[in-house]
Amino acid sequence: MVDYEYCSQKLYKPHPLISMNHFIGVVAMPNFVEVAKVADIRAGEGKVVNVKGTPVALFNVDGNFHAMSNTCLHMGGPLGEGFLEGKKVTCPWHGWEYDVSTGICELSGAKVASYKVKVEEGKVLVAID
Numbered sequence: 001m002v003d004y005e006y007c008s009q010k011l012y013k014p015h016p017l018i019s020m021n022h023f024i025g026v027v028a029m030p031n032f033v034e035v036a037k038v039a040d041i042r043a044g045e046g047k048v049v050n051v052k053g054t055p056v057a058l059f060n061v062d063g064n065f066h067a068m069s070n071t072c073l074h075m076g077g078p079l080g081e082g083f084l085e086g087k088k089v090t091c092p093w094h095g096w097e098y099d100v101s102t103g104i105c106e107l108s109g110a111k112v113a114s115y116k117v118k119v120e121e122g123k124v125l126v127a128i129d
């Protein structure tokens with residue numbers, strides 16, 4: 001039995017047919033995995049890293065790390081091996097360009113998956129789920 005008054009501080013009482021799990025069970029914590037040392041990727045460079053078997057493109061933009069899918073939307077080129085200029089990476093196969101902070105392809109407007117990144121104690125960690 002859920003004590004709704006305790007959970008909501010009396011500000012909100014959900015409909016009795018809505019499970020309290022709807023409110024408290026759906027917030028999953030990101031599962032971060034160490035993928036590199038900060039020193040491994042210099043500013044202005046990228047690298048392909050492996051997160052639980054998934055290739056991820058990791059970029060260092062002026063000390064800020066960004067992670068996104070490594071697979072280009074055109075024909076699957078390896079974005080982590082592309083040329084990085086500012087926040088823009090150019091696919092090494094045919095030149096499609098992506099904003100590494102959003103995963104958005106400038107040409108098509110489509111988006112590859114982008115992932116959460118954090119830096120702790122000189123380590124770069126990425127969460128893909």
Ligand code: FES
Nearest residue numbers: 072075077091094
């Ligand atoms: S595979 Fe990336 S532009 Fe063609």
